[in-house]
Amino acid sequence: MTAQPQTTGHREQPLLEVRDFQVELITDAGIIRAVDSVSFSIHRGETVTIIGESGSGKSTTAMGILRLLPEDLAVLSGTVLIDGVDVTADPKAIDKVRGKTLALIPQDPMTALSPVHSIGRQLFEAIRIAGAASAKDKDAVQARAIRLLEQVHIPTPEKQLKKYPHQLSGGMLQRVLIAIALASEPQLLVADEPTSALDVTVQGGILDLLLELQEQRGIGILMITHDLGVARLISDRIHVMKDGRFVESGDVQQIVDHPATEYTRALLAAVPVLGPWDETPTASTGESRGAPGAHASEITTDPATDSALTQTGASHD
16 A cells, blocks of 8 residues: 655645656666656656657666666666655665556567466456455456456457457557556556557557546556657656757647757657648549648548547457
8 A cells, every 4th residue: 555645835745756867877888878867757647758769768767767677787876756765765665666556558568468378367467466356366356357458448358368469459458558557556657658569540549548547547657658749649748858868848738839949849840740631533543642742641531530440449459
């Protein structure tokens, strides 16, 4: 059971408070400072996103906060408070919060799940470790597993428990990972590129699910992504990372509408833009076409169709 939130002034204690956090990696070429003095916080019900290109240090930041980097290769410094617990001063303190107050949604569901164990067995194990049901009461564990799969909108959960990862789609597997993360009823989720391996329609369903769970439970979310389009949809605040440092920070509208750095403007420019639709039939096929020079990524479906796809994504993703 986690400690009750303490209040400072008029605002409660953050779920996550990071101050001057650094990660130095020991390599054959010498010591590399992968994360350089970053500071941020997350309160209940907030989504904070760290965005940057590959190699910018965003995932290293998340893995360092979770203390999932090899201790003999990574040197951490600064302060990381998770629900008031300092996990940098005492490396063993992470055991008090990881898998309890704090849970991780990994990037690739195909590699995060064991291919030789059923979905049910892996979810049952997470439930037992979390202490959400008695390990000896198999019926209670299964009932809890079914409820978790229902919460992430997986249809016919009893049947899915018997399946193996290769029998489910990427979107369904990502929902399974979210269910596993929720087994401990965490207050803070760290989502490391949770949609990068999914197609656009399925991405929308997963993001909607995270927002729904946040609204229901008041959880905080640390989102790691390279996609500013995803960050724009789900974030309250955004930290733009380059070469291990935050080069710009602010609320989502400020970053998207008034970027202060050339790097952020370049990230915005990389987001596909919907082009106008040209209904003039082509000479060879008689089909409508996009605007001259438009790419496939610039063509969108009818908004009503998009909405329907998002709502039904759980059964087809």
